[in-house]
Amino acid sequence: MSTAERAKKSRPEDPLSPLLERIRELAAPQQAEVADFVEFLAQRRLDRRLLRAAAKLSEPALRRVWDNEEDSAYDRL
DSSP states (O other): OOHHHHHHHHSOOOTTHHHHHHHHHSOHHHHHHHHHHHHHHHHHHHHHHHHHHHHHHHHHHHHHHHSOSTTHHHHTO
């Protein structure tokens, strides 16, 4: 057994290795689809974070609208 083989066996496998290997086996057009999907997931995560941040920033301004006597009847619904 070579030194490289022993080193490989002694290290835990990277959990992404099987996925990366499967992606490498795909034809170029399918690899491009995988890349597009990964980009979509990353963008969706960013969009959600931005939406939550914007909602958090708007709370103080909207609190005046939400917390008033005139609309207090709706709070009990």
